Amino acid sequence: MQATETIKVSAVDGRRRRIPLGQVAAHSLFIVWSCVAVMPFVWMIFASLKPFRELVSSHNLLPHTWTLQNYQEIISRVGFLAAFRNSLVVSTLTTTAVVLTSAALGFIFAKYRFWGKEPLFMVLLSTMMVPGAVVLVPLYITIANLGSANQLAGIIITGLWSTFGIFMLRQFMESLPSELIDAARIDGASEWRIFFTLIIPLSAAPMGALATFSFLGSWDSLLWPMIVLSAPDKQTLPIVLAGLRNLYWSRYDMWAAGSMLTVLPVMILYAFSSRYMLRGVAMSGMKL
Numbered sequence: 001m002q003a004t005e006t007i008k009v010s011a012v013d014g015r016r017r018r019i020p021l022g023q024v025a026a027h028s029l030f031i032v033w034s035c036v037a038v039m040p041f042v043w044m045i046f047a048s049l050k051p052f053r054e055l056v057s058s059h060n061l062l063p064h065t066w067t068l069q070n071y072q073e074i075i076s077r078v079g080f081l082a083a084f085r086n087s088l089v090v091s092t093l094t095t096t097a098v099v100l101t102s103a104a105l106g107f108i109f110a111k112y113r114f115w116g117k118e119p120l121f122m123v124l125l126s127t128m129m130v131p132g133a134v135v136l137v138p139l140y141i142t143i144a145n146l147g148s149a150n151q152l153a154g155i156i157i158t159g160l161w162s163t164f165g166i167f168m169l170r171q172f173m174e175s176l177p178s179e180l181i182d183a184a185r186i187d188g189a190s191e192w193r194i195f196f197t198l199i200i201p202l203s204a205a206p207m208g209a210l211a212t213f214s215f216l217g218s219w220d221s222l223l224w225p226m227i228v229l230s231a232p233d234k235q236t237l238p239i240v241l242a243g244l245r246n247l248y249w250s251r252y253d254m255w256a257a258g259s260m261l262t263v264l265p266v267m268i269l270y271a272f273s274s275r276y277m278l279r280g281v282a283m284s285g286m287k288l
């Protein structure tokens with residue numbers, strides 16, 4: 001009797017484990033598409049470890065001769081370390097500023113009541129519809145009048161706030177119970193204390209997601225830094241990487257090595273923050 005019941009249970013489990021054909025096809029398509037998307041990056045990794053002659057003459061993916069000469073050459077020739085430092089300074093400062101200003105303005109638009117709040121917020125959101133190329137000339141004139149042209153400050157000043165960040169944190173902070181804020185005010189807490197000791201800890205996840213988005217955007221930015229920065233010692237990594245085409249137009253090995261050095265910090269950041277980024281986006285009620 002017990003053996004018969006075991007066979008029945010196994011049969012039922014077998015039926016439950018059947019996977020629909022459509023799901024198998026969809027997963028197979030996703031796997032193939034993922035491999036296609038990852039292959040250029042895999043090629044870049046191995047190309048950066050090949051000598052130039054082997055790279056242009058061999059069609060094999062794996063190198064026959066493994067070398068780090070490309071990395072040593074690009075670091076020593078084009079001022080890569082200075083560009084790395086500039087990118088790190090700009091990305092870190094702008095990310096910190098964006099997170100703080102977005103949290104403060106998001107809190108104000110979510111929990112404060114004042115005349116014209118909704119029209120002002122709609123005007124703020126409408127700036128997201130304006131293409132960045134439209135404001136490049138007036139923005140550069142403003143930066144030049146401030147004396148920040150050809151300075152890292154010219155990049156940092158224009159990155160002190162983010163309309164997307166304000167909208168993202170405002171969406172999340174609207175879900176925070178107003179009773180917590182009212183209770184803190186009754187206890188005598190100031191608005192600054194409420195913001196730093198109550199709102200920011202509760203908003204850690206979406207703020208972490210915003211920090212990741214902001215850092216990636218600043219690190220990969222090319223057009224605006226290329227317009228503002230012209231001195232070689234002030235350039236950021238994307239500018240130096242774009243300049244490799246003029247200096248070494250056929251040195252694909254150096255392009256690959258430079259791309260790897262540029263992408264590696266971003267990969268490390270994403271590896272550690274992807275879980276928190278997805279959680280923060282989900283908590284804010286937005287969709288990727």
